[in-house]
Amino acid sequence: MATDAVRPKTSRLPSLSGMRFIAALPVFAFHATSGMNFLRGDVGDFFTDIFKDAGTPSVSFFFVLSGFILTWSARPRDTMPDFWRRRMIKVYPNHLLAFAATVVIMLLASDPLEAKKFFTSLFLVQSWVPELPVLTGMNPVAWSLSCEVFFYLSFPLLLPLVRRLSVRGLWALGGVLLAVPWLVALLADKAVGGTPLLPGGPLTHEQLWFVYFFPPTRIVEFVLGIVVARLVLSGAMPRIGLVPAALFAVGGFVLNAQVPYLYSLGGTAAFWVMPLVVAGATADANGTRSIMRGRVIVKLGEMSFAFYLVHTMFVVSAQRWLVQDMSDGAALATLFGCLAGSLVVSYAMFTWVEEPLVRKFGSARRLRTGPPAPPAATAAAPLTAVDAKD
Incomplete structure (x- = not known):
């Protein structure tokens, strides 16, 4: 069994909060270009080429980060009900606000509210349905919360198993977990058929769902985050600088864009983003310098879960009602307006909804015996990944 050799100087990991916002920006850029064709013509083609592969590595980063933070901040005397209660308080209020806003937008646009899309999204089970219209039918980004809910349900069962492993066992499991997404893509490529996404295209709806949306295939990245956190806490992980990790x-990211599309999806990017998590956490734990620890970037990171949930509403609404006949310059200006609007709304959601509810209802219930649990780390992912301020 690997023991905790590292005694962090702080239970807070602000650098990871800062990274969350940086990772959320490519998701916004993807949805504004490749994902929703907000920009058209030559300008649209230019930005589509840049950001067409930007979203998937960020999602992988958030899933790895989620497992890492939950392990870092795990409370020895915690109970499953308390853990699940805190996670639902963290996730559901913002989700319900974003869901309600989505319903209003759909009604204003006279879009049909289909029962299957409505209820699977409301209860965050849409990622289990291998139908793309269901997966993205309401708030298009909420599918990742469906995966996170599955991760949270599994975490109290997974962590004790990982804790039993020796350092050698942790390294071995980490290597296997890094290989699994490639094997999943290979299996989908060779054995999963279905309806092509585009007529005559090589990728099917079922392949995309199996590799990218299906919670049991995405939990690999979450477990990798658990393993990496255990390696850091045991003192077995080599120190990684922020600059080398970023490079x-x-x-x-550049290499990932060169592989066949199916193999660039899912968790294959975990190998590239994992060092960033390690570098940020160790910088904070050891008190070394970090450019991700500034007050503004940390605040933006804390807002990033809400930002993730609302940004597509701004982009879709602007695309539907504003940019149809705009010039390229006006469309770009509107796009930055969507970014600004998303930030304003996410600030309001974090300040007046998320943070007060987590502070009031999301704290651990102290047991009558034994010392109080240590404070939780504040950094977490949106995302897909939404584990800040446990």
């Missing part, structure tokens, strides 16, 4: 991630 490694950028290089991986």
Whole structure:
């Protein structure tokens, strides 16, 4: 069994909060270009080429980060009901606000509210349905919360198993977990058929769902985050600087764009983004310098879960009602307006909904015996990944 050799100087990991916002921006850029064709013509083609592969590595980052933070901040005397209660308080209020806003927008646009889409999204089970219209039928990004709910339900069962592993066992499991997404893509490529996404295209709806949306295939990244956190806490993880980790991630992003599309989806990007998590956590734990620890970037990171949930509403609404006949310059200006609007709304949601509810109802119930549980880390993912301020 790997023991905790590292005694962090702080239970807070603000650098990881800062990274969350940086990782959320490519998701916004993808949805505004490749995902929803907000920009058209030559300008649209230019930005589509840049950001067409930007969203998937960020989602992988958030899933890895989610497992890492939950492990870092795990409370030894915690109970399953208390853990699940805190996670639902963290996730559901913002989700319900975003869901309600989506319903209003759909009604204003005279879009049909289909029962299957409505209820699977409301209860965050849409990622279990292998139908793309259901997966993205309401708030298009909420599918990742469906995966996160599955991760949260599994975490109290997974952590004790991982804690039993020796350092050698942790390294071995980490290597297996890094290989699994490639094997999943290979299996989907060779054995999963279905309806093509585009007529005559090589990728099917079922392949995309199995590799990218299906919770049991995405939990691999979450478990990798657990394993990496255990390696850091045991003192077995080599120290990684933020700059080398960032350069490694950028290089991986470039290489990831060169592989067949099916193999660039899912958790294959975990290998490239994992060092960023390690670098940010160790910088904070050891008190070394970090450019991700500034007050503004940390606040933006804390808002990033709400930002993730609302940004597509601004982009879709602007695309539907504003940019149909706009010039390229006006469309770009509107796009930045969507970004600003998303930030304003996410600030309001974090300040007046998320933070007060987590503070009031999301704290651990102290047991009558034994010392109080240590404070939780504040950094977490949106995302897909929404584990800040446990």
